Amino acid sequence: MFRPKLLTIISASSVLLPSVAAGQSTDEAVLAQFQDLSESVVRIRTIADLEMERTDQSTGETRTAVRPYSVDGSGVVIGRIEVDGRAEYLILTNHHVADASNYVLEDGGYLRVNPANTLEVPSVPEVSYVIEQPGDSIGERDPALVEMVRRVRGDMTLMRTSGVTRELAVFEGQIGYREGEIEAGAPIVTSGYPWGGEQIIAAGTILETEYKHSLGLPHYDFVVDLPVKPGQSGGPIFLVEGDPSSPEGVRFRLIGLVHAKDGERNFAVRYDAWGESLNEFPADIQARLIR
Numbered sequence: 001m002f003r004p005k006l007l008t009i010i011s012a013s014s015v016l017l018p019s020v021a022a023g024q025s026t027d028e029a030v031l032a033q034f035q036d037l038s039e040s041v042v043r044i045r046t047i048a049d050l051e052m053e054r055t056d057q058s059t060g061e062t063r064t065a066v067r068p069y070s071v072d073g074s075g076v077v078i079g080r081i082e083v084d085g086r087a088e089y090l091i092l093t094n095h096h097v098a099d100a101s102n103y104v105l106e107d108g109g110y111l112r113v114n115p116a117n118t119l120e121v122p123s124v125p126e127v128s129y130v131i132e133q134p135g136d137s138i139g140e141r142d143p144a145l146v147e148m149v150r151r152v153r154g155d156m157t158l159m160r161t162s163g164v165t166r167e168l169a170v171f172e173g174q175i176g177y178r179e180g181e182i183e184a185g186a187p188i189v190t191s192g193y194p195w196g197g198e199q200i201i202a203a204g205t206i207l208e209t210e211y212k213h214s215l216g217l218p219h220y221d222f223v224v225d226l227p228v229k230p231g232q233s234g235g236p237i238f239l240v241e242g243d244p245s246s247p248e249g250v251r252f253r254l255i256g257l258v259h260a261k262d263g264e265r266n267f268a269v270r271y272d273a274w275g276e277s278l279n280e281f282p283a284d285i286q287a288r289l290i291r
Contacts, residue, residue, distance in 0.1 A: 027203040029244035034189050038201050039169035040077045043193040048101040048126040073097030074192035074235035077168045079285045088161045089168045093234030098157035115215045120150040134196050141166050153217035154273030175254045176271045176290035190226050192235030202226050215260050221267040228266040232258045237268040
């Protein structure tokens with residue numbers, strides 16, 4: 001069984017990473033160096049009981065029925081926090097993963113996506129978990145999550161574990177960018193958990209930097225050429241900095257979260273849409289924010 005190890009990111013000046021091997025492409029070299037960092041990416045499941053109206057065709061009487069509803073997504077562990085003397089973890093994901101019930105509507109007895117959601121607080125009780133293995137069951141090693149910050153504009157929720165019993169790897173690198181710093185063509189990597197599948201990692205580039213998107217409240221997204229499938233929502237987008245062929249290797253900076261797909265376009269919600277929500281959290285996170 002895979003067991004994540006605690007991960008410490010060391011600056012490129014003090015650690016030597018694998019350089020490009022003979023016959024290895026640049027993307028392959030970047031992904032090889034990203035492998036350990038990808039352990040900070042986790043699978044998240046949110047479970048809710050949705051209330052839906054049902055009409056008895058014989059009597060015409062309408063009743064309210066409860067329908068179980070669950071959504072799988074991804075997230076990235078960005079820090080630790082002490083709660084009642086115990087260590088817990090801070091995890092970033094999409095708001096539509098953490099508060100999934102807000103993003104669906106009943107329509108004639110069926111559920112359809114509600115991209116125009118503006119509600120921060122879920123409309124029905126929900127519980128989210130960090131899931132260690134794919135499957136339908138919640139295990140003893142799957143801690144529940146508590147929401148700490150919700151941000152509809154930016155489709156972001158910051159959560160913390162509650163009663164975690166296993167170590168999670170933590171991304172301890174820089175988060176964010178300065179205005180105008182990210183340009184089309186910038187190299188990026190991501191990791192996440194397609195619904196019911198194993199973890200994937202992929203390298204690509206940013207295609208557009210200012211795509212106005214209306215999921216939730218209108219905001220600007222990156223358009224990326226990374227694969228995006230159901231279950232990857234909330235997964236991190238890392239900027240790749242440095243030369244993978246050099247002895248120092250590359251550095252990874254968190255700049256966005258996998259967000260949505262529309263036809264052939266794949267979107268990541270940008271750091272500037274949610275980054276300020278991290279300002280009140282532990283000093284070690286604040287020190288890593290680029291403003």
